[in-house]
Amino acid sequence: MNVARMGALTLRYFYLYRSSLPRLLEQLYWPVVDLLVWGFVTIYLRQFEGTLPNFLAFFLGGLILWDILFRSQVGVSVAYLEEVWSRNLLNLFVSPLRPVEFIGASMTIAIMRVGFTATVTLVIAWAFYGFNAFVMGAWLGLFMGSLILMGWAMGIFISSLIMRFGQGAESLAWGLIFLVQPVAAVFYPVEVLPTALQHVSQFIPAAHVFEGMRQVLDGAGPPTGHLVWAYGLNAVYLAASLTFFYATLREAKREGRLLRVGE
Protein backbone atom coordinates (compact mmCIF):
# COMPACT_ATOMS: atom_id res chain seq x y z
CA MET A 1 0.00 0.00 0.00
CA ASN A 2 1.40 3.35 -1.03
CA VAL A 3 0.62 5.93 1.65
CA ALA A 4 1.79 8.81 -0.55
CA ARG A 5 -0.72 7.91 -3.25
CA MET A 6 -3.45 7.55 -0.64
CA GLY A 7 -2.42 10.93 0.70
CA ALA A 8 -2.58 12.43 -2.78
CA LEU A 9 -6.13 11.19 -3.28
CA THR A 10 -7.13 12.35 0.21
CA LEU A 11 -5.77 15.76 -0.73
CA ARG A 12 -7.91 15.63 -3.89
CA TYR A 13 -11.07 15.11 -1.77
CA PHE A 14 -9.98 17.77 0.70
CA TYR A 15 -9.65 20.27 -2.16
CA LEU A 16 -13.07 19.21 -3.45
CA TYR A 17 -14.80 19.66 -0.09
CA ARG A 18 -12.99 22.88 0.65
CA SER A 19 -14.23 24.42 -2.58
CA SER A 20 -17.79 23.08 -2.42
CA LEU A 21 -20.11 24.64 0.12
CA PRO A 22 -23.00 22.21 -0.65
CA ARG A 23 -20.76 19.21 0.07
CA LEU A 24 -19.49 20.77 3.27
CA LEU A 25 -22.96 21.64 4.53
CA GLU A 26 -24.17 18.12 3.81
CA GLN A 27 -21.89 16.88 6.57
CA LEU A 28 -23.96 18.80 9.11
CA TYR A 29 -27.28 18.76 7.37
CA TRP A 30 -28.60 15.25 8.01
CA PRO A 31 -27.53 14.92 11.64
CA VAL A 32 -29.18 18.27 12.45
CA VAL A 33 -32.40 17.45 10.55
CA ASP A 34 -32.67 14.00 12.16
CA LEU A 35 -32.04 15.41 15.61
CA LEU A 36 -34.72 18.07 15.17
CA VAL A 37 -37.42 15.77 13.77
CA TRP A 38 -36.96 12.85 16.14
CA GLY A 39 -36.29 15.15 19.10
CA PHE A 40 -39.68 16.80 18.63
CA VAL A 41 -41.35 13.41 18.11
CA THR A 42 -39.88 12.30 21.47
CA ILE A 43 -41.19 15.42 23.22
CA TYR A 44 -44.64 14.77 21.76
CA LEU A 45 -44.68 11.14 22.86
CA ARG A 46 -43.43 12.00 26.35
CA GLN A 47 -46.37 14.41 26.85
CA PHE A 48 -48.77 11.49 26.58
CA GLU A 49 -46.60 8.79 28.20
CA GLY A 50 -47.72 6.04 25.86
CA THR A 51 -51.45 6.86 25.97
CA LEU A 52 -51.56 8.90 22.80
CA PRO A 53 -54.82 8.32 20.93
CA ASN A 54 -54.67 7.61 17.21
CA PHE A 55 -50.88 7.54 17.25
CA LEU A 56 -50.62 4.88 14.54
CA ALA A 57 -53.01 6.76 12.26
CA PHE A 58 -51.20 10.07 12.86
CA PHE A 59 -47.83 8.49 12.23
CA LEU A 60 -48.72 6.46 9.13
CA GLY A 61 -50.87 9.25 7.71
CA GLY A 62 -47.96 11.64 8.20
CA LEU A 63 -45.54 9.21 6.61
CA ILE A 64 -47.72 8.65 3.52
CA LEU A 65 -48.52 12.32 3.00
CA TRP A 66 -44.92 13.37 3.59
CA ASP A 67 -43.82 11.02 0.86
CA ILE A 68 -46.30 12.65 -1.53
CA LEU A 69 -44.70 16.04 -0.88
CA PHE A 70 -41.21 14.55 -1.27
CA ARG A 71 -42.01 12.72 -4.56
CA SER A 72 -43.69 15.77 -6.03
CA GLN A 73 -40.66 17.97 -5.32
CA VAL A 74 -38.11 15.38 -6.43
CA GLY A 75 -40.14 14.68 -9.59
CA VAL A 76 -39.79 18.30 -10.75
CA SER A 77 -36.13 18.73 -9.72
CA VAL A 78 -34.97 15.41 -11.16
CA ALA A 79 -36.71 16.11 -14.48
CA TYR A 80 -34.36 19.10 -14.82
CA LEU A 81 -31.38 17.11 -13.56
CA GLU A 82 -32.05 14.31 -16.08
CA GLU A 83 -31.48 16.85 -18.88
CA VAL A 84 -28.30 18.08 -17.20
CA TRP A 85 -26.95 14.55 -16.74
CA SER A 86 -27.68 13.59 -20.33
CA ARG A 87 -26.27 16.89 -21.72
CA ASN A 88 -29.60 17.39 -23.46
CA LEU A 89 -30.50 20.76 -21.99
CA LEU A 90 -29.14 22.76 -24.93
CA ASN A 91 -31.16 20.67 -27.38
CA LEU A 92 -34.28 21.65 -25.43
CA PHE A 93 -33.36 25.32 -25.09
CA VAL A 94 -32.74 25.68 -28.84
CA SER A 95 -36.09 24.07 -29.61
CA PRO A 96 -39.36 26.06 -29.66
CA LEU A 97 -40.13 24.62 -26.21
CA ARG A 98 -41.00 27.47 -23.83
CA PRO A 99 -39.64 27.38 -20.27
CA VAL A 100 -43.16 27.21 -18.88
CA GLU A 101 -43.83 24.16 -21.06
CA PHE A 102 -40.69 22.53 -19.72
CA ILE A 103 -41.91 23.17 -16.18
CA GLY A 104 -45.38 21.90 -17.09
CA ALA A 105 -43.91 18.62 -18.35
CA SER A 106 -41.85 18.30 -15.13
CA MET A 107 -45.01 18.81 -13.07
CA THR A 108 -46.85 16.18 -15.08
CA ILE A 109 -44.13 13.59 -14.56
CA ALA A 110 -44.05 14.51 -10.85
CA ILE A 111 -47.79 13.76 -10.56
CA MET A 112 -47.26 10.40 -12.25
CA ARG A 113 -44.47 9.57 -9.79
CA VAL A 114 -46.65 10.64 -6.86
CA GLY A 115 -49.57 8.55 -8.13
CA PHE A 116 -47.42 5.46 -8.45
CA THR A 117 -45.79 5.79 -5.02
CA ALA A 118 -48.98 6.79 -3.21
CA THR A 119 -50.85 3.77 -4.58
CA VAL A 120 -48.16 1.40 -3.31
CA THR A 121 -47.81 3.02 0.12
CA LEU A 122 -51.59 3.25 0.70
CA VAL A 123 -51.98 -0.43 -0.11
CA ILE A 124 -49.05 -1.45 2.14
CA ALA A 125 -50.36 0.69 5.04
CA TRP A 126 -53.76 -0.97 4.73
CA ALA A 127 -52.46 -4.54 4.21
CA PHE A 128 -49.72 -4.57 6.86
CA TYR A 129 -50.95 -2.10 9.48
CA GLY A 130 -54.70 -1.99 8.93
CA PHE A 131 -54.54 1.76 8.32
CA ASN A 132 -57.08 2.93 5.77
CA ALA A 133 -56.13 6.45 4.70
CA PHE A 134 -59.46 6.78 2.92
CA VAL A 135 -61.16 7.26 6.28
CA MET A 136 -60.18 10.88 5.71
CA GLY A 137 -62.64 10.91 2.82
CA ALA A 138 -62.47 13.75 0.31
CA TRP A 139 -60.10 15.63 2.60
CA LEU A 140 -57.38 13.15 1.64
CA GLY A 141 -57.56 14.34 -1.97
CA LEU A 142 -57.36 17.98 -0.89
CA PHE A 143 -54.39 17.24 1.40
CA MET A 144 -52.61 15.44 -1.42
CA GLY A 145 -53.35 18.26 -3.87
CA SER A 146 -51.88 20.85 -1.54
CA LEU A 147 -48.73 18.80 -0.92
CA ILE A 148 -48.26 18.26 -4.66
CA LEU A 149 -48.48 22.02 -5.24
CA MET A 150 -45.94 22.69 -2.50
CA GLY A 151 -43.67 20.01 -3.98
CA TRP A 152 -43.89 21.69 -7.38
CA ALA A 153 -43.00 25.09 -5.92
CA MET A 154 -39.99 23.67 -4.10
CA GLY A 155 -38.97 21.60 -7.14
CA ILE A 156 -38.95 24.67 -9.40
CA PHE A 157 -36.99 26.64 -6.79
CA ILE A 158 -34.40 23.86 -6.49
CA SER A 159 -34.10 23.47 -10.29
CA SER A 160 -33.38 27.21 -10.44
CA LEU A 161 -30.65 26.82 -7.82
CA ILE A 162 -29.08 23.99 -9.84
CA MET A 163 -29.22 26.18 -12.95
CA ARG A 164 -27.50 28.95 -10.99
CA PHE A 165 -24.88 26.94 -9.07
CA GLY A 166 -24.37 24.00 -11.44
CA GLN A 167 -24.39 20.28 -10.91
CA GLY A 168 -22.52 20.64 -7.61
CA ALA A 169 -25.86 21.71 -6.11
CA GLU A 170 -27.72 18.59 -7.22
CA SER A 171 -27.85 17.16 -3.68
CA LEU A 172 -30.39 19.91 -2.94
CA ALA A 173 -32.85 17.93 -5.06
CA TRP A 174 -33.00 15.24 -2.37
CA GLY A 175 -32.06 17.22 0.71
CA LEU A 176 -33.58 20.69 0.79
CA ILE A 177 -37.12 19.49 1.48
CA PHE A 178 -35.96 17.92 4.75
CA LEU A 179 -35.02 21.37 5.98
CA VAL A 180 -38.76 22.03 6.01
CA GLN A 181 -39.65 18.75 7.75
CA PRO A 182 -39.08 19.85 11.38
CA VAL A 183 -41.37 22.87 10.97
CA ALA A 184 -43.88 21.03 8.75
CA ALA A 185 -45.08 19.17 11.87
CA VAL A 186 -45.35 15.88 10.01
CA PHE A 187 -45.28 13.55 13.04
CA TYR A 188 -46.26 15.93 15.86
CA PRO A 189 -48.52 18.96 16.22
CA VAL A 190 -47.22 22.49 15.70
CA GLU A 191 -47.75 23.24 19.41
CA VAL A 192 -44.80 20.93 20.23
CA LEU A 193 -42.43 23.32 18.49
CA PRO A 194 -40.72 26.21 20.27
CA THR A 195 -42.70 29.43 19.87
CA ALA A 196 -40.37 30.92 17.27
CA LEU A 197 -40.65 27.81 15.07
CA GLN A 198 -44.43 27.79 15.52
CA HIS A 199 -44.49 31.19 13.81
CA VAL A 200 -42.34 29.83 10.98
CA SER A 201 -44.60 26.81 10.51
CA GLN A 202 -47.59 29.11 9.88
CA PHE A 203 -45.94 29.91 6.55
CA ILE A 204 -45.38 26.27 5.57
CA PRO A 205 -48.33 24.88 3.57
CA ALA A 206 -47.45 21.32 4.63
CA ALA A 207 -47.77 22.27 8.32
CA HIS A 208 -51.40 23.24 7.69
CA VAL A 209 -51.99 19.98 5.81
CA PHE A 210 -50.60 17.83 8.63
CA GLU A 211 -52.50 19.80 11.27
CA GLY A 212 -55.62 19.31 9.14
CA MET A 213 -54.93 15.60 8.82
CA ARG A 214 -54.73 15.17 12.59
CA GLN A 215 -57.91 17.23 12.98
CA VAL A 216 -59.78 14.93 10.55
CA LEU A 217 -58.40 11.71 12.07
CA ASP A 218 -59.38 12.99 15.54
CA GLY A 219 -62.89 13.74 14.30
CA ALA A 220 -62.44 17.36 15.38
CA GLY A 221 -64.32 18.89 12.47
CA PRO A 222 -63.47 19.97 8.91
CA PRO A 223 -59.99 21.46 8.44
CA THR A 224 -61.27 24.26 6.19
CA GLY A 225 -59.15 26.99 7.74
CA HIS A 226 -55.94 25.00 7.42
CA LEU A 227 -56.68 24.15 3.79
CA VAL A 228 -57.43 27.77 2.87
CA TRP A 229 -54.08 28.75 4.36
CA ALA A 230 -52.29 25.87 2.64
CA TYR A 231 -53.68 26.59 -0.82
CA GLY A 232 -53.20 30.34 -0.40
CA LEU A 233 -49.56 29.91 0.56
CA ASN A 234 -49.05 27.44 -2.29
CA ALA A 235 -50.35 30.00 -4.79
CA VAL A 236 -47.87 32.56 -3.47
CA TYR A 237 -44.93 30.11 -3.44
CA LEU A 238 -45.68 28.78 -6.92
CA ALA A 239 -45.79 32.31 -8.33
CA ALA A 240 -42.55 33.16 -6.50
CA SER A 241 -40.73 30.02 -7.66
CA LEU A 242 -41.79 30.58 -11.29
CA THR A 243 -40.59 34.19 -11.09
CA PHE A 244 -37.31 33.00 -9.60
CA PHE A 245 -36.91 30.35 -12.34
CA TYR A 246 -37.39 32.93 -15.11
CA ALA A 247 -35.04 35.40 -13.42
CA THR A 248 -32.39 32.68 -13.04
CA LEU A 249 -32.81 31.67 -16.69
CA ARG A 250 -32.37 35.29 -17.80
CA GLU A 251 -29.23 35.58 -15.70
CA ALA A 252 -27.92 32.23 -17.00
CA LYS A 253 -28.32 33.55 -20.55
CA ARG A 254 -26.52 36.76 -19.66
CA GLU A 255 -23.63 34.91 -18.01
CA GLY A 256 -23.40 32.10 -20.58
CA ARG A 257 -24.17 29.46 -17.92
CA LEU A 258 -26.39 27.37 -20.18
CA LEU A 259 -23.29 26.42 -22.17
CA ARG A 260 -21.49 25.31 -19.02
CA VAL A 261 -24.24 23.10 -17.62
CA GLY A 262 -22.76 20.11 -15.84
CA GLU A 263 -19.91 21.97 -14.18
Added chain:
Amino acid sequence: MTYVRGSAKRPDPSRSPARQAGVLAVILKGTLAGAAGPPPENPSVPGAGPMIHPSDPPSAPPTPPVVSARDLTKRFSGTLAVDGLSFDVGAGEIYGLMGPNGAGKTTTIAMLLDLITPTSGEIRILGETYPKGRERILSRVNFSSTYVSLPLRLTVWENLRVFAALYGVRRPRERIRELLERFEIEATAGKRVGDLSSGQKTRVYLAKALLNEPAILFLDEPTASLDPDIADKTRGILRDIRREQGATVVITSHNMAEMESLCDRILFIERGRRLVEGPPREILERFGRATLEEVFLQVARREREPA
Protein backbone atom coordinates in the same frame (compact mmCIF):
# COMPACT_ATOMS: atom_id res chain seq x y z
CA MET B 1 0.72 42.62 -24.33
CA THR B 2 0.89 38.86 -24.46
CA TYR B 3 -1.99 36.54 -24.92
CA VAL B 4 -1.13 33.22 -23.31
CA ARG B 5 -2.95 30.27 -24.76
CA GLY B 6 -5.51 28.82 -22.40
CA SER B 7 -5.36 31.68 -19.93
CA ALA B 8 -8.67 32.25 -18.18
CA LYS B 9 -8.62 35.99 -18.47
CA ARG B 10 -7.98 37.58 -21.77
CA PRO B 11 -7.01 41.16 -22.17
CA ASP B 12 -9.56 43.42 -23.73
CA PRO B 13 -8.26 43.66 -27.28
CA SER B 14 -9.77 47.05 -27.81
CA ARG B 15 -7.48 48.42 -25.09
CA SER B 16 -4.38 46.58 -26.25
CA PRO B 17 -1.52 48.93 -27.04
CA ALA B 18 -0.66 46.56 -29.87
CA ARG B 19 -4.07 46.99 -31.37
CA GLN B 20 -3.88 50.71 -30.93
CA ALA B 21 -0.57 50.69 -32.70
CA GLY B 22 -2.16 48.75 -35.52
CA VAL B 23 0.44 45.99 -35.24
CA LEU B 24 -1.10 43.00 -33.46
CA ALA B 25 -4.67 43.55 -34.42
CA VAL B 26 -4.34 44.38 -38.04
CA ILE B 27 -7.63 43.49 -39.55
CA LEU B 28 -7.81 42.36 -43.12
CA LYS B 29 -10.24 43.76 -45.54
CA GLY B 30 -13.59 42.27 -44.63
CA THR B 31 -15.30 43.46 -47.72
CA LEU B 32 -13.46 41.41 -50.24
CA ALA B 33 -15.40 42.88 -53.07
CA GLY B 34 -16.29 46.43 -53.75
CA ALA B 35 -13.74 48.25 -51.60
CA ALA B 36 -13.67 51.96 -52.18
CA GLY B 37 -10.08 52.93 -52.87
CA PRO B 38 -6.93 51.04 -51.85
CA PRO B 39 -6.41 51.06 -48.07
CA PRO B 40 -2.89 50.75 -46.65
CA GLU B 41 -1.06 47.44 -46.89
CA ASN B 42 -1.38 45.10 -43.92
CA PRO B 43 2.03 45.21 -42.19
CA SER B 44 1.80 42.07 -40.07
CA VAL B 45 0.49 39.60 -42.58
CA PRO B 46 2.70 39.78 -45.66
CA GLY B 47 0.79 39.35 -48.83
CA ALA B 48 -2.50 39.48 -47.02
CA GLY B 49 -3.65 42.55 -48.86
CA PRO B 50 -5.15 45.78 -47.64
CA MET B 51 -5.87 46.52 -44.02
CA ILE B 52 -9.45 47.12 -42.94
CA HIS B 53 -11.15 48.43 -39.87
CA PRO B 54 -13.35 45.97 -37.96
CA SER B 55 -16.28 48.35 -38.08
CA ASP B 56 -16.32 48.23 -41.87
CA PRO B 57 -19.62 46.84 -43.13
CA PRO B 58 -19.79 43.09 -43.67
CA SER B 59 -19.59 41.68 -47.16
CA ALA B 60 -22.94 41.32 -48.86
CA PRO B 61 -24.24 37.77 -49.10
CA PRO B 62 -25.10 36.46 -52.57
CA THR B 63 -28.75 36.02 -51.57
CA PRO B 64 -31.09 37.96 -49.24
CA PRO B 65 -29.84 37.55 -45.66
CA VAL B 66 -31.61 35.14 -43.31
CA VAL B 67 -29.12 35.77 -40.49
CA SER B 68 -27.96 39.29 -39.71
CA ALA B 69 -25.72 40.33 -36.86
CA ARG B 70 -24.90 43.99 -36.26
CA ASP B 71 -22.26 45.19 -33.80
CA LEU B 72 -22.75 42.01 -31.80
CA THR B 73 -20.85 42.28 -28.52
CA LYS B 74 -20.63 39.96 -25.53
CA ARG B 75 -18.73 40.78 -22.41
CA PHE B 76 -18.40 38.28 -19.55
CA SER B 77 -17.35 40.01 -16.33
CA GLY B 78 -14.54 42.01 -17.84
CA THR B 79 -13.66 39.59 -20.64
CA LEU B 80 -14.67 40.62 -24.11
CA ALA B 81 -15.70 37.42 -25.93
CA VAL B 82 -17.29 38.99 -29.00
CA ASP B 83 -16.43 42.51 -30.00
CA GLY B 84 -18.71 44.36 -32.40
CA LEU B 85 -19.17 41.51 -34.86
CA SER B 86 -21.28 42.22 -37.95
CA PHE B 87 -22.13 39.76 -40.69
CA ASP B 88 -24.93 38.57 -42.94
CA VAL B 89 -25.66 35.03 -44.04
CA GLY B 90 -27.66 34.66 -47.22
CA ALA B 91 -30.46 32.18 -47.83
CA GLY B 92 -29.06 28.84 -48.96
CA GLU B 93 -25.47 29.73 -48.08
CA ILE B 94 -23.08 27.45 -46.25
CA TYR B 95 -21.32 29.93 -44.01
CA GLY B 96 -18.32 29.01 -41.89
CA LEU B 97 -17.18 30.55 -38.64
CA MET B 98 -13.47 30.04 -38.19
CA GLY B 99 -10.91 31.06 -35.65
CA PRO B 100 -8.60 29.83 -32.91
CA ASN B 101 -9.94 28.46 -29.62
CA GLY B 102 -11.48 31.28 -27.63
CA ALA B 103 -12.00 33.42 -30.72
CA GLY B 104 -15.73 33.72 -29.99
CA LYS B 105 -17.26 31.25 -32.48
CA THR B 106 -19.30 29.26 -29.97
CA THR B 107 -20.42 32.40 -28.15
CA THR B 108 -21.54 33.85 -31.48
CA ILE B 109 -23.56 30.76 -32.39
CA ALA B 110 -25.01 30.66 -28.85
CA MET B 111 -26.17 34.26 -29.26
CA LEU B 112 -27.73 33.43 -32.62
CA LEU B 113 -29.66 30.62 -30.87
CA ASP B 114 -30.71 32.75 -27.87
CA LEU B 115 -28.63 30.66 -25.47
CA ILE B 116 -26.61 33.73 -24.57
CA THR B 117 -27.98 37.28 -24.40
CA PRO B 118 -25.71 39.76 -26.18
CA THR B 119 -24.36 42.68 -24.19
CA SER B 120 -25.21 44.88 -27.16
CA GLY B 121 -25.90 44.66 -30.86
CA GLU B 122 -28.70 43.28 -32.95
CA ILE B 123 -29.54 39.83 -34.23
CA ARG B 124 -32.15 39.26 -36.90
CA ILE B 125 -32.98 35.72 -37.97
CA LEU B 126 -35.51 35.04 -40.72
CA GLY B 127 -36.60 38.64 -40.27
CA GLU B 128 -37.37 38.19 -36.55
CA THR B 129 -35.61 39.22 -33.36
CA TYR B 130 -35.29 37.73 -29.87
CA PRO B 131 -37.08 37.51 -27.51
CA LYS B 132 -40.31 38.46 -29.31
CA GLY B 133 -39.85 36.06 -32.21
CA ARG B 134 -38.11 33.29 -30.23
CA GLU B 135 -40.68 30.58 -30.77
CA ARG B 136 -41.09 31.33 -34.49
CA ILE B 137 -37.32 31.47 -35.03
CA LEU B 138 -36.50 28.31 -33.09
CA SER B 139 -39.21 26.27 -34.79
CA ARG B 140 -37.53 27.02 -38.15
CA VAL B 141 -33.90 26.47 -37.17
CA ASN B 142 -32.03 23.61 -35.58
CA PHE B 143 -28.69 22.88 -34.02
CA SER B 144 -26.24 20.05 -33.58
CA SER B 145 -22.95 19.87 -31.78
CA THR B 146 -20.56 17.10 -30.98
CA TYR B 147 -20.49 18.48 -27.46
CA VAL B 148 -24.23 18.21 -26.88
CA SER B 149 -25.79 14.81 -26.38
CA LEU B 150 -29.20 13.20 -26.38
CA PRO B 151 -30.60 11.13 -23.49
CA LEU B 152 -28.42 8.04 -23.53
CA ARG B 153 -30.95 5.63 -22.01
CA LEU B 154 -33.56 6.34 -24.67
CA THR B 155 -33.39 4.53 -27.99
CA VAL B 156 -32.59 6.39 -31.18
CA TRP B 157 -36.22 6.09 -32.25
CA GLU B 158 -37.56 7.34 -28.90
CA ASN B 159 -35.21 10.33 -28.94
CA LEU B 160 -36.15 11.32 -32.47
CA ARG B 161 -39.85 10.78 -31.69
CA VAL B 162 -39.59 13.20 -28.73
CA PHE B 163 -37.86 15.88 -30.76
CA ALA B 164 -40.23 15.40 -33.70
CA ALA B 165 -43.06 16.17 -31.26
CA LEU B 166 -41.19 19.19 -29.85
CA TYR B 167 -40.80 20.62 -33.37
CA GLY B 168 -44.33 19.68 -34.40
CA VAL B 169 -43.09 17.51 -37.28
CA ARG B 170 -45.91 16.19 -39.45
CA ARG B 171 -45.81 12.48 -40.23
CA PRO B 172 -42.96 11.92 -37.76
CA ARG B 173 -42.59 8.17 -38.42
CA GLU B 174 -41.91 8.74 -42.11
CA ARG B 175 -39.57 11.63 -41.42
CA ILE B 176 -37.55 9.66 -38.87
CA ARG B 177 -37.29 6.65 -41.19
CA GLU B 178 -36.16 8.88 -44.04
CA LEU B 179 -33.43 10.47 -41.91
CA LEU B 180 -32.22 7.16 -40.48
CA GLU B 181 -31.85 5.86 -44.03
CA ARG B 182 -30.12 9.00 -45.18
CA PHE B 183 -27.51 8.71 -42.44
CA GLU B 184 -27.28 4.93 -42.85
CA ILE B 185 -28.25 4.24 -39.24
CA GLU B 186 -31.55 2.38 -39.73
CA ALA B 187 -30.17 -0.57 -37.75
CA THR B 188 -29.67 1.60 -34.68
CA ALA B 189 -33.32 2.69 -34.38
CA GLY B 190 -34.08 0.31 -31.50
CA LYS B 191 -30.74 0.74 -29.75
CA ARG B 192 -30.07 3.01 -26.83
CA VAL B 193 -28.05 6.08 -27.80
CA GLY B 194 -25.60 5.24 -25.01
CA ASP B 195 -24.78 1.95 -26.74
CA LEU B 196 -23.79 3.56 -30.04
CA SER B 197 -20.30 4.35 -31.32
CA SER B 198 -19.35 8.03 -31.29
CA GLY B 199 -19.75 8.18 -35.08
CA GLN B 200 -23.24 6.72 -34.89
CA LYS B 201 -24.14 9.13 -32.11
CA THR B 202 -23.03 12.10 -34.18
CA ARG B 203 -25.21 10.93 -37.06
CA VAL B 204 -28.19 10.58 -34.72
CA TYR B 205 -27.57 14.15 -33.49
CA LEU B 206 -27.50 15.34 -37.10
CA ALA B 207 -30.71 13.44 -37.82
CA LYS B 208 -32.31 15.21 -34.85
CA ALA B 209 -31.10 18.54 -36.27
CA LEU B 210 -32.80 17.86 -39.59
CA LEU B 211 -36.12 16.61 -38.21
CA ASN B 212 -37.97 19.88 -38.73
CA GLU B 213 -36.45 20.53 -42.19
CA PRO B 214 -34.82 23.67 -40.80
CA ALA B 215 -34.47 26.82 -42.84
CA ILE B 216 -31.20 27.42 -40.97
CA LEU B 217 -28.99 24.75 -39.51
CA PHE B 218 -26.37 25.68 -36.92
CA LEU B 219 -23.60 23.10 -36.62
CA ASP B 220 -20.78 23.19 -34.10
CA GLU B 221 -18.00 20.80 -35.13
CA PRO B 222 -20.46 18.39 -36.77
CA THR B 223 -17.88 15.94 -38.07
CA ALA B 224 -15.41 16.03 -35.18
CA SER B 225 -15.83 12.37 -34.21
CA LEU B 226 -16.56 10.87 -37.62
CA ASP B 227 -14.22 8.73 -39.68
CA PRO B 228 -13.22 10.25 -43.04
CA ASP B 229 -15.75 8.20 -44.99
CA ILE B 230 -18.76 9.12 -42.85
CA ALA B 231 -17.52 12.70 -42.51
CA ASP B 232 -17.40 12.96 -46.30
CA LYS B 233 -20.90 11.50 -46.60
CA THR B 234 -22.13 13.96 -43.98
CA ARG B 235 -20.72 16.86 -45.97
CA GLY B 236 -22.50 15.44 -49.00
CA ILE B 237 -25.77 15.34 -47.06
CA LEU B 238 -25.33 18.97 -46.01
CA ARG B 239 -24.82 19.96 -49.65
CA ASP B 240 -27.89 17.94 -50.63
CA ILE B 241 -30.00 19.58 -47.94
CA ARG B 242 -28.96 22.98 -49.17
CA ARG B 243 -29.78 22.00 -52.76
CA GLU B 244 -33.09 20.26 -52.00
CA GLN B 245 -34.49 22.46 -49.23
CA GLY B 246 -32.59 25.67 -49.85
CA ALA B 247 -31.42 25.41 -46.25
CA THR B 248 -28.80 27.76 -44.87
CA VAL B 249 -25.97 26.21 -42.87
CA VAL B 250 -23.86 28.08 -40.33
CA ILE B 251 -20.98 25.84 -39.35
CA THR B 252 -17.89 25.90 -37.14
CA SER B 253 -15.13 23.37 -37.56
CA HIS B 254 -11.44 22.98 -36.92
CA ASN B 255 -11.22 20.78 -39.99
CA MET B 256 -9.82 23.35 -42.40
CA ALA B 257 -10.11 21.15 -45.48
CA GLU B 258 -13.77 20.64 -44.64
CA MET B 259 -14.39 24.36 -44.31
CA GLU B 260 -12.57 25.00 -47.56
CA SER B 261 -14.57 22.46 -49.53
CA LEU B 262 -17.95 23.04 -47.90
CA CYS B 263 -18.34 26.75 -47.26
CA ASP B 264 -19.47 29.39 -49.73
CA ARG B 265 -18.09 32.07 -47.45
CA ILE B 266 -16.07 32.06 -44.27
CA LEU B 267 -15.91 34.55 -41.44
CA PHE B 268 -12.55 34.40 -39.73
CA ILE B 269 -12.86 35.61 -36.16
CA GLU B 270 -9.94 36.62 -34.01
CA ARG B 271 -10.43 37.71 -30.39
CA GLY B 272 -14.10 38.22 -31.00
CA ARG B 273 -13.59 40.49 -33.98
CA ARG B 274 -14.03 40.03 -37.68
CA LEU B 275 -10.63 39.42 -39.22
CA VAL B 276 -11.63 38.54 -42.73
CA GLU B 277 -14.75 37.41 -44.53
CA GLY B 278 -15.30 35.96 -47.96
CA PRO B 279 -15.18 32.84 -50.14
CA PRO B 280 -12.35 30.47 -49.14
CA ARG B 281 -10.50 30.99 -52.43
CA GLU B 282 -10.41 34.75 -51.94
CA ILE B 283 -9.17 34.37 -48.38
CA LEU B 284 -6.33 32.17 -49.62
CA GLU B 285 -5.43 34.73 -52.26
CA ARG B 286 -5.52 37.54 -49.74
CA PHE B 287 -3.20 35.75 -47.35
CA GLY B 288 -1.07 34.34 -50.15
CA ARG B 289 -1.44 30.85 -48.74
CA ALA B 290 -2.27 27.52 -50.35
CA THR B 291 -4.66 26.19 -47.73
CA LEU B 292 -6.94 27.49 -45.01
CA GLU B 293 -4.88 25.52 -42.52
CA GLU B 294 -1.86 27.67 -43.36
CA VAL B 295 -3.98 30.80 -42.94
CA PHE B 296 -5.25 29.51 -39.62
CA LEU B 297 -1.75 28.75 -38.36
CA GLN B 298 -0.51 32.13 -39.45
CA VAL B 299 -3.27 33.93 -37.57
CA ALA B 300 -3.27 31.69 -34.50
CA ARG B 301 0.51 31.80 -34.02
CA ARG B 302 0.69 35.51 -34.58
CA GLU B 303 -2.03 35.94 -31.96
CA ARG B 304 -0.06 33.97 -29.41
CA GLU B 305 3.19 35.83 -29.99
CA PRO B 306 4.13 38.81 -27.86
CA ALA B 307 3.19 42.01 -29.59
